[in-house]
Amino acid sequence: MERTLIRDLKQHLNQEVKIQGWVQEFRNVSKIKFIILRDRSGDMQTVAFKGETPEEPFNLANEITRESVVEIIGVPVESKESRWGIEVKVKDLKIISKAQTPLPIDNSDKGLTGIEKRIDNRFLDTRNAKVGSIFKVRSKIVKIITNFFDDQGFTNINSPKMTALGVESGADCFRVDYFGKPMFLAQSPQVYKQMFVIGGFERVYEIGAVFRAEKSHTTRHLTEFTGVDFEMGFINNHHDVMDFIEAMFNDLIAKLPAEAQKELTTLGATLPSMVKIPRISVQAAKDLLKPLGKSYPDEDDLDAEGERMLGELIKEKYNSEFVFITEFPWAIKPFYQTKDEKNPKVTKSFDLLYNGVEICSGSQREHRYEVWAAQATEKGLDPELMKEYGDLFKYGAPLHGGAGFGLDRITHRLLKLDNIREAVLLPRDPERMKP
Numbered sequence: 001m002e003r004t005l006i007r008d009l010k011q012h013l014n015q016e017v018k019i020q021g022w023v024q025e026f027r028n029v030s031k032i033k034f035i036i037l038r039d040r041s042g043d044m045q046t047v048a049f050k051g052e053t054p055e056e057p058f059n060l061a062n063e064i065t066r067e068s069v070v071e072i073i074g075v076p077v078e079s080k081e082s083r084w085g086i087e088v089k090v091k092d093l094k095i096i097s098k099a100q101t102p103l104p105i106d107n108s109d110k111g112l113t114g115i116e117k118r119i120d121n122r123f124l125d126t127r128n129a130k131v132g133s134i135f136k137v138r139s140k141i142v143k144i145i146t147n148f149f150d151d152q153g154f155t156n157i158n159s160p161k162m163t164a165l166g167v168e169s170g171a172d173c174f175r176v177d178y179f180g181k182p183m184f185l186a187q188s189p190q191v192y193k194q195m196f197v198i199g200g201f202e203r204v205y206e207i208g209a210v211f212r213a214e215k216s217h218t219t220r221h222l223t224e225f226t227g228v229d230f231e232m233g234f235i236n237n238h239h240d241v242m243d244f245i246e247a248m249f250n251d252l253i254a255k256l257p258a259e260a261q262k263e264l265t266t267l268g269a270t271l272p273s274m275v276k277i278p279r280i281s282v283q284a285a286k287d288l289l290k291p292l293g294k295s296y297p298d299e300d301d302l303d304a305e306g307e308r309m310l311g312e313l314i315k316e317k318y319n320s321e322f323v324f325i326t327e328f329p330w331a332i333k334p335f336y337q338t339k340d341e342k343n344p345k346v347t348k349s350f351d352l353l354y355n356g357v358e359i360c361s362g363s364q365r366e367h368r369y370e371v372w373a374a375q376a377t378e379k380g381l382d383p384e385l386m387k388e389y390g391d392l393f394k395y396g397a398p399l400h401g402g403a404g405f406g407l408d409r410i411t412h413r414l415l416k417l418d419n420i421r422e423a424v425l426l427p428r429d430p431e432r433m434k435p
């Protein structure tokens, strides 16, 4: 007999079916036994009656433990008492894999176990409907974004994650011993995405691992995260990149409810409504924050508290949960960004804040070799040591720009989770190396 998924049981009323899954709950009373079974599509009450269910499976039900994998042959029938409106009358029961007791974590909706222990036992944790829903939503976010890139003429690339170049200022690299030679874990695909715009694809994107050797202990930093990086050629300036991001987010928010309706309901998540994302310069943002007692030197970035306060101000002023902050000081941005010709103290750059947390940053890139080399030198880098990068600009490079998102941060913010670790199956931070 073929396996029937729990969500399809209503189509098989009064017919014998085979269902398989994990035991979510069970109740053994002397004459009646209830097992709530869960598979990837949902959960369902099954019931065995003394005298009606054959003796062997009826007695076997006494041996069941929570989270065991079992197979049930039974008949779905209508039931007023069941919260599903139906229940499955058990005819036969097989224990495929018996779970040991006690379970190392509480994965019921009571949520009695803290996040660290849950991550230690993530494979049990993700069986909880709420936890599982986070990752199903995340998976749909990837699907929608991927389709959007594809529709807009982007080519998906996979760039090396072991590299000899680290170009992101302010983010340290992990060293790898590569047969006795030093290499780094990629701190972004920056060079490679530019390489293949210039390599003729014009538009590329990559969704992949990014590594940062930052000893940050916050609810939004990890040492390994999933970057959604893209790069586009033949732009006029960084505003074209922001226009693209705005369209991409509108598309995501429009399509996600239909793609993940059940999961969003399980999580009680409400998505933002969004049309136009306001754009304000860092200087203007600092001016807005000043009356609130936050002041910054000209060449400083906003701190986390300033970003949060700005998020609230923007919501009040523009009724938007998103804001682009633009024109960052050259002093705090990577050397590869294009300086503003009118004010070379700032670059053609932006960050996207979502409810007061940075989820994306991007810019126009310097595509003129001499200017690129001069900017590297100005930042104390030796262009000769980055020959593979510099060569890109010697043989025909269009004006180009792009941005990088943290997929974990998008999920974290969109679902309003307490901690970025809730949005990552197996997070890595300065303390966590397992599982």
Ligand code: AMO
Binding pocket: 168, 171, 187, 188, 189, 190, 212, 214, 220, 221, 222, 223, 224, 225, 227, 229, 230, 358, 359, 360, 361, 362, 363, 402, 403, 404, 405, 406, 407, 408, 409
């Ligand atoms: P940046 O360093 O700002 O830019 O990173 C881009 C985005 O990645 C996410 N992010 C992180 N997420 C979790 N943990 C971290 N430690 C972490 N660090 C960054 C954030 C951030 O906005 N090459 C540029 C992008 C570009 O210009 O195209 C870059 O890497 O969401």
